[in-house]
Amino acid sequence: MTKVDSSLQSQNPISSAQNSVDNVHQAVNHALSHPTAQTTEEAQNAISKAKNSVDQAFDQSDSPAVQQAIESLEEDKARLTSLE
Template sequence: MRDQQSTMQTQNPISQAQNAVRNAKNATAQMQSHPTSQTLEGAENAIEQAERAIAQAQTSENERAVAESAEQLTEARERLAQAQQVQTQGNIK
């Protein structure tokens, strides 16, 4: 447990952005497989958090990692938009 805590303390903005994007992707996948207003809201929140994390990582020297995270977030946003379109059609409980 101690190693896990020290790892969490040493996370840099890049790893935080990558983790936030991974969470957003997972949330959008869950929302797609179980479309409810709750999972939709969770996906929206996760994407917002990932956007903030990427914004903070923009100051990093590792531009490639930031760009890859931003690209993955764009894909998650697209999945969210598709799900919102389905919700508009009345398919989400």
């Protein structure tokens, strides 16, 4: 019996970076609406993971999608910094 891939979208470095940045956006929104040490830490962890993912994607391609992910990540980092 073969294993069927249930993912509708293959995970390449660019889509992985975009997903990570989306997670950052959600985490930062949550931290801003519910400012606790835990939500802030979760947002910082999401930023760290997304930075790694974006760096890997940038190593593969300097496409507009990667540039947009970098810009979105920087915006969310700034939003989180305004909370601290």
